[in-house]
Structure formats: C-alpha cells, structure tokens
Amino acid sequence: MATQNSRSAARLMMAPAVILLLGWMLVPLTMTLWFSFRKYLPLRGGDQGWVGFDNYVRFVSSSSFWPSVQTTLIIVGGVLIITVVFGILLALLLDQPMWGQGVVRILVIAPFFVMPTVSALVWKNIFMDPVNGLFAHLWKFFGATPVEWLSQASVQSIIMIVSWQWLPFATLILLTAVQSLDGERLEASEMDGANPLQRFGYIVLPHLARAITIVVLIQTIFLLSIFAEIFVTTGGAFGTKTLSYLIFQRVLESQNIGLGSAGGIYAVILANIVAIFLMRIVGKNLDA
Amino acid sequence: MGRITLKEVTKSFGTVEVIKPINLEIEDGEFVVFVGPSGCGKSTLLRLIAGLEDVTSGHIEINGTDATAIPPAKRGLAMVFQSYALYPHMSVRKNIAFPLKMAGVDKTEINRKVDEAARVLNLSDYIDRRPGQLSGGQRQRVAIGRAIVREPDAFLFDEPLSNLDAALRGNMRLEISELHQTLATTMIYVTHDQVEAMTMANKIVVLRDGIIEQVGAPIDLYKNPRNLFVAEFIGSPKMNIIKGDAATELGAPTVGIRPEHLEVSKTKGKWKGTVGVSEHLGSDTFLHIEAEGIGTVNVRADGEIDLHHGDVAWLTPQVDKLHRFDATGLAI
Numbered sequence: 001m002a003t004q005n006s007r008s009a010a011r012l013m014m015a016p017a018v019i020l021l022l023g024w025m026l027v028p029l030t031m032t033l034w035f036s037f038r039k040y041l042p043l044r045g046g047d048q049g050w051v052g053f054d055n056y057v058r059f060v061s062s063s064s065f066w067p068s069v070q071t072t073l074i075i076v077g078g079v080l081i082i083t084v085v086f087g088i089l090l091a092l093l094l095d096q097p098m099w100g101q102g103v104v105r106i107l108v109i110a111p112f113f114v115m116p117t118v119s120a121l122v123w124k125n126i127f128m129d130p131v132n133g134l135f136a137h138l139w140k141f142f143g144a145t146p147v148e149w150l151s152q153a154s155v156q157s158i159i160m161i162v163s164w165q166w167l168p169f170a171t172l173i174l175l176t177a178v179q180s181l182d183g184e185r186l187e188a189s190e191m192d193g194a195n196p197l198q199r200f201g202y203i204v205l206p207h208l209a210r211a212i213t214i215v216v217l218i219q220t221i222f223l224l225s226i227f228a229e230i231f232v233t234t235g236g237a238f239g240t241k242t243l244s245y246l247i248f249q250r251v252l253e254s255q256n257i258g259l260g261s262a263g264g265i266y267a268v269i270l271a272n273i274v275a276i277f278l279m280r281i282v283g284k285n286l287d288a
Numbered sequence: 289m290g291r292i293t294l295k296e297v298t299k300s301f302g303t304v305e306v307i308k309p310i311n312l313e314i315e316d317g318e319f320v321v322f323v324g325p326s327g328c329g330k331s332t333l334l335r336l337i338a339g340l341e342d343v344t345s346g347h348i349e350i351n352g353t354d355a356t357a358i359p360p361a362k363r364g365l366a367m368v369f370q371s372y373a374l375y376p377h378m379s380v381r382k383n384i385a386f387p388l389k390m391a392g393v394d395k396t397e398i399n400r401k402v403d404e405a406a407r408v409l410n411l412s413d414y415i416d417r418r419p420g421q422l423s424g425g426q427r428q429r430v431a432i433g434r435a436i437v438r439e440p441d442a443f444l445f446d447e448p449l450s451n452l453d454a455a456l457r458g459n460m461r462l463e464i465s466e467l468h469q470t471l472a473t474t475m476i477y478v479t480h481d482q483v484e485a486m487t488m489a490n491k492i493v494v495l496r497d498g499i500i501e502q503v504g505a506p507i508d509l510y511k512n513p514r515n516l517f518v519a520e521f522i523g524s525p526k527m528n529i530i531k532g533d534a535a536t537e538l539g540a541p542t543v544g545i546r547p548e549h550l551e552v553s554k555t556k557g558k559w560k561g562t563v564g565v566s567e568h569l570g571s572d573t574f575l576h577i578e579a580e581g582i583g584t585v586n587v588r589a590d591g592e593i594d595l596h597h598g599d600v601a602w603l604t605p606q607v608d609k610l611h612r613f614d615a616t617g618l619a620i
Contacts, residue, residue, distance in 0.1 A: 187340050188373035192387035192434070193361035202386070206377040 029268070036261035043255045055262035064246055071155065072242040076223045078159040079166060080216055086163075087170030087215065088208065094171070095178045105175075112168040116228040123161045124150065124233050154238035161229050166222075170215045177211035178204070217278040224271050243267055289351045290364075290442035290474030291316045292337060297346035299332055299498075306332050307498045309346065314442075314476065314491075319468050322478045323485040324495035324521070330478045331446055333495070337476065338367050338444050351441065361390075366435035367444040370451065372427045374419040374434075380406070381415045384433045391438075405433040408470075425456045432467070442474035449484065461487060482522055486510070494518050516617035519544045525574055525586040527611070534559070534582050538605070540612035540620055547574070547588040549609040554595070557602025561585065563595050577601055 036055055039048040059065060094105055111119065127134050128149035136146035149157045181204065189203050225244050234240045236249060244267060251260030292314040299307040306329045314320050322330040335341040337348060339360035347356050355363050366387075374383050384405055388398045406412045409429040419427055428448060435443055445464070449457045465488050468475050479485055485492050486506045494501040494509065494517075502514045506522075513519035519527050527544045535543040551557070552575065561579035568591070575587040575595060585603065595601055612620040 182371060182373065184369045184371050184373040185375065187360075188367070188369055188434075189375070189386070189390075190340070191338065191360050191365070191367050192438075193390035194386075198390060203375060206375075209377075 032261045032264045032268075034261075035257050036265050038258050040257040041255060042257060051258065055258045056265075059250070059259055059262045059266065064241060067239065068241045068243050068246040071239060072224065072244075074155060075159055075162065075226070075240075075242060076220060078155075079162045079223055080219060082159065082163040083166045083170040083219065084212055084215060086167055087174045088212075090167070090171045091174035091178045092204075094175055108171055109168045111164055112166075112172075114165070116165060116226070117232055119165055120161055120229040120232040123157075123164070128157060150233050151238050154234050154240045158229055158233065158240055161233070162223065162226055165229075166219055169219070173211050173215050174208060177208050181207050213278070213281050217275075217281075220274050220278065221271065224267070224274070243270070289316055290314075290440075291351050292442060292474065292476075293349040293352075294337075295347040295349065297333075297336060297348060298344045299329075299336055299341060300344045305498060307336070307344075310498075310500055312493065312500065312503070314474060316474055317472050319465075319475045319477065319488060319490045320493060321485040321489035321491070322476065322493050322495060323480065323482055324501075326480055327497075328495040329498040330480075330495050332498075334367075334444055334446055334476060334478045338365055339363050340367075364441040365444055366438045366440035366442075367446065368428075368431045368435050368448045370447045372419070372431040372451075374427055374430055376419050379416050379418055380411060380422070380430050380433075383419065383430055384411075384437055387434060387438045401437045402433075405436045408436070408467075409433050424452050425460060428452065428460060429463075432464075436467075436471075440473070442476060445475065445477040447478055447480070449479070450481075464488065483524060486522065492522075494521060512619070513544075513611065514619055516542065516544070516613050519611055519613070519619070525588070528585045530582055530585075532581070538607070538610060538612070541615045542613040542617070544611035544613065545585075545605050546609065546611075547586040549606045550585065550587045551604045551606065552577070552587050552589050552593070552595070553602045553604070554599070555602065557604040559603045561601055561603060563597060563599045563601050566595060566597065575601070577603065579603060 037050055037052065039051045039054070040046070041048070090108065094101070094108065098104070114122075125133070130136050130146050130148040133146070133149075135149065139146045147153060185203060186199060189199050194202060226242065227244055227248065230236060230240050230242060230245050231248075236245045241249070243263070247260050247263040247267065250256050250263055254260075292312075294310055294312040296309045296311060297307060298305065298309050310333065322333060324330050332341060336343050339355070339358065343356060347354055349355060350358075350363055350365075375386065378386065381402055384402045385398045388401060393401075402415075403412070406415050409432060411426070411429055411433060414422060414426060419430065422430065431448070448464075449460050452460060461484060464475075464477075468488075477484070477488060489506050491503065492506055492509055493503050496517055502509055502518045504512075509518060509522050513522060516529070520529065523546060525547050527546050528550070530538070530543045530545065531541070535541060559579045559582060561577040561582075564576040564578055564584065566576070567574040571591050573589045573591055573593050573595075575589055575593075577585050577587055579585050587603065589595070614620055
C-alpha cells in the first residue's frame with residue numbers, strides 16, 4: 001500500500017516537469033507539422049491554405065537537397081572519426097602519470113566551454129584568414145602560397161573547427177573509460193605475451209567499445225544540427241550547406257515557411273533513424 | 289625446469305625500501321609460499337619475479353640464467369592474479385587460448401590444449417560462456433587454465449583465493465595442491481593466510497617489512513620458529529607469549545607456549561585462572577583463560593571439556609614443548 005501511495009505521489013510531483021517538457025517538445029513539433037502542409041510565404045501573400053505533400057516533394061526534388069545530405073554526412077562522419085581516434089589517443093596519453101596532470105586535463109577540456117560562434121570566428125579570423133591568419137604566416141614562412149581555407153577546403157575547414165570543439169568531450173568520456181580499466185588485466189595480457197599493440201587491440205579497445213558508442217551517439221545527435229560554425233564562416237557557400245543550413249535558408253532567405261517546415265520534418269526523421277540505429281548498438285553493448 | 293634464484297634483490301619505491309636485500313633459492317618442483325602480514329612486500333617480491341616490477345638492485349636467475357632484464361612474457365612464468373584478471377569480452381575458451389594465440393601457436397594445437405586444460409579443470413561445460421556468467425570459483429579455474437596452457441616453468445599465484453568464500457577456499461586449496469602434484473611444476477604462492485601456507489607449502493618464506501624472517505618446511509617453522517614474529521605468525525590459534533616473572537621462572541625473558549601444550553584442569557595446576565569465552569568446535573574447544581599474573585591465555589582442550597564462562601581453571605605448561613626467546617626476540 002505504501003509503495004502504491006508513494007508511487008502515485010511521485011507521479012503527481014513529477015507531472016509539472018513532464019508536462020512542461022512535453023509541451024516544449026510537442027508544440028513546436030506540431031506547429032512544424034502544421035506549416036509543412038501549408039503554403040505559407042510571409043512576404044508574398046502569407047498563409048495561403050493547404051497544399052498536401054507539395055512542400056515535401058519540392059524540398060526533396062530541389063537541386064540542393066541531395067548535396068546538402070551528402071555534406072551533412074561528410075561533416076558528421078569526419079568529425080566522428082577525428083574525435084574518436086584522437087580522443088582515444090589523447091585519453092591514453094592523459095592517463096599516463098605526469099607532472100601537472102590536473103592542469104593539463106583542464107586545458108584539454110577547455111575548448112568545450114567556448115561557444116560555437118566564438119570558436120568559429122576565432123578559427124576564421126586568427127587561424128584561417130588567407131592574409132593575416134597564423135596558417136597563412138606559417139605557409140609563407142616555408143615559402144608556400146597560403147591556402148584560402150574557407151573557400152578552397154571549406155568542408156575540411158569546418159570539420160576541423162567542429163572537431164576541435166568536440167574533441168574534449170570525446171577525450172573526457174574516453175579518459176574515464178581508460179581509467180576504469182583494471183591494471184591487473186593489462187599485466188595479465190603482458191604476461192600472456194601480448195605486445196603493446198596487441199594489448200591495445202585485444203584488451204583496451206574492447207574495453208572502450210561502450211564509451212566509443214556513447215560518444216558516437218551523443219555527438220551524432222548534436223552534430224546533425226551544427227549551424228553556427230557554417231553561418232559564421234562560409235554562410236553555406238562552397239559546398240558547406242548542410243541539411244539544417246538548407247532549412248534555415250528556405251525559411252529565412254527564401255521566406256518560405258511551409259517548405260522549411262517540410263525540411264525540418266525530414267531532419268527529425270533522419271535524426272530518429274540515426275538515434276534508433278545507435279540505441280540498438282548501445283543496447284547490444286550494454287548486454288555484454 | 290623451474291629453478292629460481294634471487295641474489296641480493298632489492299626494490300625501492302622512491303625513498304621507501306620495500307624489499308631489503310633478499311637471497312632465496314627455489315628448487316624445481318617446489319611449492320613455495322610467501323606469507324606475511326599486509327605490507328610486508330610479499331606481493332612486490334612476486335611481481336619482481338614475474339617481471340612486472342623492475343628490481344632496484346640485485347639479480348633474479350631462472351634456471352641458472354640471469355632473467356633480471358628479460359621481459360615478463362619471455363621468462364616462462366605464468367601468473368594467476370587476485371582479481372583473476374580475465375578478459376571480460378572473451379569467452380572462457382578465448383581467455384584460455386589467449387596466451388597461445390599471442391605465441392602464434394596454430395589453431396588445431398590451441399584447441400587441443402584448451403580442451404585438455406578445460407577437462408583437467410572441469411570447465412568443459414562453461415567453455416563458451418563469458419567470465420561475467422561464471423561464479424568466483426569457476427573464474428578462478430579459468431585464470432588457472434590460462435596459466436596452465438602455457439606450460440610454464442613456474443606458476444605464480446598472487447593471493448588467488450582471497451576473493452572466495454570460506455567453503456570454496458577450502459576446495460580450491462585442495463585443487464591447487466592436487467594440481468601441483470599432477471604437474472610437478474614449481475609454484476610460488478603469495479598469501480596472508482597462514483592456514484593456506486601451512487597446508488599447501490613444501491617451503492614457507494615468512495616475510496616482514498621486506499625482510500625474510502625464516503625459510504623452511506611448514507612443520508619446521510611450527511616447531512622451531514627462529515624468532516618471536518614467526519612464532520606468533522605461524523599457528524592458529526596464536527602462540528601464547530608470556531613475559532615477566534612467570535617467564536623468568538621458566539628460564540627466559542620471553543616464553544612462548546602453543547595452545548595445545550597447556551594442560552587444563554579443574555582442580556590443580558601451576559597457574560590459576562578464570563575461564564572467559566570458550567569456543568566449542570566439537571573436535572576441540574578453544575578456551576580463553578584469564579590467568580593470574582600472566583594475562584589472557586589461549587588453550588586448546590579436547591571437545592568434551594566441561595568448562596564454562598566464569599569457571600576457575602588450573603593451567604600447567606608442558607615444559608619440554610616451550611619456546612624460549614631472549615630479550616631481542618630471537619629463539620634460544
């Protein structure tokens with residue numbers, strides 16, 4: 001009886017938070033769905049009634065749709081590979097006992113606290129500027145022609161900027177996983193004749209599998225919606241238009257809310273497919 | 289072959305000298321137990337032999353060749369860890385096969401050896417399970433299996449039974465002793481439990497603060513402890529240590545009497561005392577007697593003795609079984 005009572009009391013007390021969160025999520029989602037089926041051009045006649053799946057068809061058949069999906073995947077995939085690989089290496093490095101370990105760890109985490117807009121501006125103006133950027137000076141020092149990063153290697157530049165932001169996150173999660181590895185297990189494998197590379201492959205990497213899937217899952221969800229980095233650096237030019245940036249352009253630059261909303265629904269579906277896919281991997285890993 | 293010789297081996301961590309110069313001979317096929325209280329350096333000594341720690345000075349010889357600089361995997365030793373250190377993502381089969389795989393043995397040979405080890409250790413039914421699905425005793429056997437397949441010159445055990453419950457510990461003790469009889473390979477075993485040391489060893493090495501206090505067969509150490517520390521450490525219940533006038537009367541500054549060497553009587557004897565707690569085990573009774581002018585004394589009496597809390601009891605030591613120690617604690 002007591003449990004029954006406390007359970008309903010708990011439900012009652014959680015209700016405001018749940019309702020608030022639900023409303024926060026459902027209202028915009030419903031409105032997006034609503035607008036996605038309507039022809040709504042704020043500066044050219046306003047809401048002009050139902051159009052069925054017209055917006056969905058137009059969004060997909062637009063010439064910028066598939067390139068934007070491709071760009072999104074390249075950026076997300078690139079950032080994931082860079083952050084996971086370097087995250088593992090950095091985590092292993094930071095796990096070594098060294099002088100000033102605490103300070104070094106805080107410094108490594110630092111980029112995560114820089115706002116995306118700020119970090120993109122810093123990279124754009126201080127590092128990648130073809131005239132005054134540090135990279136330009138470095139190239140000139142060696143007698144090479146400075147690279148115009150954001151126009152010549154635009155996607156790579158954005159991957160670099162975003163990776164720099166997310167590497168600390170990956171490192172942090174992977175470092176805690178590395179630290180939880182039982183030292184005796186490594187010693188046992190050493191006695192069993194495994195060289196350092198084999199120890200990494202057979203013992204450390206399987207131990208990190210779960211942490212890696214968590215990093216991939218969380219980062220994917222956030223990386224699918226990166227916006228500020230693109231807005232500040234290339235403004236969507238030079239093949240850096242991702243799906244979320246395309247939606248932004250449809251709504252604000254073309255002033256077509258219906259079309260943008262349809263794109264938004266596609267993005268929601270895409271994110272959910274990725275999420276389900278990754279949840280299953282994580283679930284499988286949690287069983288082991 | 290598994291002959292291991294330590295020559296003037298020391299180990300320091302920073303300024304702390306954990307192992308003071310140690311010399312030790314371990315013969316082929318011996319079951320040697322390192323025993324001592326926690327922090328005495330017994331595990332460190334084992335890890336030095338294994339090669340997991342580097343010696344600060346001195347030499348370790350295995351089968352007559354200097355192995356001081358040889359990496360752990362090449363020393364021909366196999367180790368069983370306290371935490372078992374199994375690989376959780378691999379099946380029992382893969383765990384046991386791991387050292388062979390690393391050594392590049394071919395597949396059919398690996399399977400044959402793993403099956404053989406699993407049969408010896410009664411693991412055949414669990415061979416495809418993961419360590420997480422096994423009980424403590426089974427995990428322990430997998431760890432031993434992983435050591436056996438390498439056919440090492442010597443096995444090193446680092447407190448392998450301390451994570452098991454009492455009943456299982458008794459069983460595993462027998463199994464390891466049995467394994468030693470079957471394989472006749474040198475085994476070095478670290479424990480803080482003197483019962484394990486007494487029951488399993490051919491040779492016990494008693495350590496304290498990084499120094500070997502005494503080396504010898506279990507019964508030797510029991511009968512002829514070299515000093516007070518060994519006398520108190522070996523034997524359960526502990527030896528009674530008597531000081532003061534009662535000791536002087538028996539001819540030494542300190543006198544040790546094992547609990548079974550005290551005769552207890554309700555009517556007459558040398559020392560008078562009051563019975564405190566009595567532990568009736570059936571076969572024996574352990575009495576804690578508060579003796580006048582001596583202090584609390586442990587006595588092992590037979591199972592049927594009719595003495596209870598508060599009774600008066602008389603104690604008489606068997607004079608020929610006394611251990612006498614001088615003022616510095618050395619046996620006389």
